[in-house]
Amino acid sequence: MKNFYKNIFLFIIFPLWGVGGFGLATYAQLHPVQLNPTFNLPYALKISDYANSADTKMQLVINPTDISIAQRQVRLKLYIQGNRFNIQSSDYIQGQRPIFITGGELQTLTNADIAALFRLENLQGISAAQYAAPLPDGMYNFCFEIYDFITNKRLSQKTCSMIYLQLNEPPILNIPVKNEQIVASNFPNILFNWTPRQINATNVSYKFELKQILDPNLDPQTAFMMAPLLHEQTVFSPTLLYNLSMPILIPGMRYAWRVKAISTTGLSENAVFKNNGYSEIFSFKYAANCAVPTFLLSQAQSAKTAKITWLSQPEYRKVHVQYRRKGVAKAEWFSINTQNDQVMLTNLEPNESYEFRVGATCDLPQYGTEPSYVYSNIQVFKMPEKNNPKLVYNCGIEPKIKISNQTPLTNLIQSETFTAGDFPVTILELTGNSPYSGKGYIVVPYLSDTKITVQFNNIMVNTDYQLIRGIVKTTYDSAGKI
Structure with a gap:
């Protein structure tokens, strides 16, 4: 028993x-105080931002679960770990206001309340240079502990908030392109455009800066930093239209521009961009008297060779001709530079159509870079067949894309004149009633005012006597007859 x-x-x-x-x-793992840190987007990448910003970038909720705690003074300890950093706050924090907790009473502290915890003089494991710079991209743990101020006993677990820090790329400038030449106008409407590249930045605006380059011998990157500001404007879309309401641009002068992306929270700026949000610096020439090349013609010399001619101007320093196969996806532009008023294109394919355009510059190369060009509209010509080569002029005149008047003219008659591209076309024969077919001639000023026969089939002309649909084809009689 x-x-x-x-x-x-x-x-x-x-x-x-x-x-x-x-x-x-289980009880040994419990603590009388629980912590809950949260960080607000966009995350600040500089530790100094948590110490200096008046905006709420993070909150720390203190929850004393032991109801026996009454007005106990405590202190906080901070850890920042990750990406080879092991930063922690000192046991004694200079400048921190006293913190008291009472059981059952939640208390929420913001970065403004515990700013001293993030100050350099209270941190270990980080240099002054690292503190002033953004933390490198990567994953970080921001952890907190709470201690009894008198006994130095730890009252909470080490509680962390894991965040991924990443600096955003500044905008990419699109147009005007680097070193472009813009034709001066009495009514300028210059479109500036850029591409945003931010990933985790919020409330982003763009500060546009334009400066006049006073010394043409200086590199634009250097000259921009030295030049006074001509125009500054903040916009919220990646586009700005420069017009008469803004400072007048002087023909013949060079200008440079850049854009700064700015992310804000309240009244403060978030340091979330590389290069402080600044884009690259682009420059352009506001051309004074550099006219677009006109009266473009192509002349087939053989089944594989063509000559391109245009009306030259005395102020042209260099001409840039580009050509490529028409109708071929992603066809490569081939280039020829010249100081004459014609070029010869070789190794072309028989019976194929080609596109070409002619650009001119009135400037000389500066600081090792090619000058910018003003280009004509794209023109078209077709090569003759291999077994039947003909000496033929072809201006490839197509309607201009920018013609806004699309109202057809329905009473066009013989002997009237309409414009096709740069050329006035005088009608000799005409059939139809919009669309029209027939024959006529154009006068080429740089060929001793030679009259060249043209033919057109099913074309349309608007009420301003401009070609809006169809193509005018030209033929050439070596005897000069039409």
Whole structure:
């Protein structure tokens, strides 16, 4: 019987000891205070931003679960770990206002309340240079602990918030392209456009800056930093139209521009962009008297060779001709530079159509870079067949894309004149009533006012006597007859 009671006693005691042991182990992991840190987007990449910003960039919720705590003074400890950084705050924080907690009362502290915790003088494991710069891209743990101010006893677990920090790329400038030449106008409407590249930046605006380059011998990148600001404007879309309401641009002068992307929270700026948000610097020449090349013609010399001619101007320093196969996806532009008023294109394919355009510059190369060009509209010509080569002029005149008047003219008559591209076309024969077909001639000023026969089929002309649909084809009689 004694053995029976002993067995019962042991059976009861051991389970109780096991339960008690489990309970003690669990209790050892509990702390009288719980912490909950949260960080607001966009994340600040500089530690100094948490110390200096008046905006709420993070919150720390303190929850004393032990109701016996009454007005106990505590102190906080900060850890920033990740990407080879192991930063922690000092045990004694200079400039931190006293923090008191009471059981059952939640308390929310912002970065403004614990700013001293993020100051350089209170941090270990980071240099002054690292503190002033954004943290490198990567994953970081921002952790907090709370201690009794008097006994130095830890009252909470080490509680962390894991965040991924990444600097955003500044905008890419699109147009005007680098070193472009813009034709001066009495009514300028210059479109500036750029591409945003931010990923995690919010409330982004763009500060546009334009400066006049006073010394043409200086590199635009250097000259921009030295020049006074001509125009500055903040916009919220990646486009700005420069017009008469803004400072007047002087023909013949060079200008440079850049854009700064700015992310704000409230009244403060977020340091979330590389290069402080600044794009590259682009420059352009506001051309004074550099006219677009006109009266473009192509002349087939053989089944594989063509000559391109245009009306030259005395102020042209260099001409740039581009050509490529028409109708071929992603066809490569081939280029020829010249100082004459014609070029010869070789190794062309018989019976194929080609596109070409002619650009001119009135400037000389500066600081090792090619000058910019003003280009004509794209023209078209077709090569003759291999077995039937003909000496033929072809201006490839197509309607201009920018013609806004699309109202057809329905009473065009013989002997009237309409314009096709740069050329006035005088009608000799005419059939139809919009669309029209027939023959006529154009006069080429740089060929001793030679009259060249033209043919057209099913074309349309608007009420301003401009070609809006169809193509005018030209032929050439070496005897000069039409």
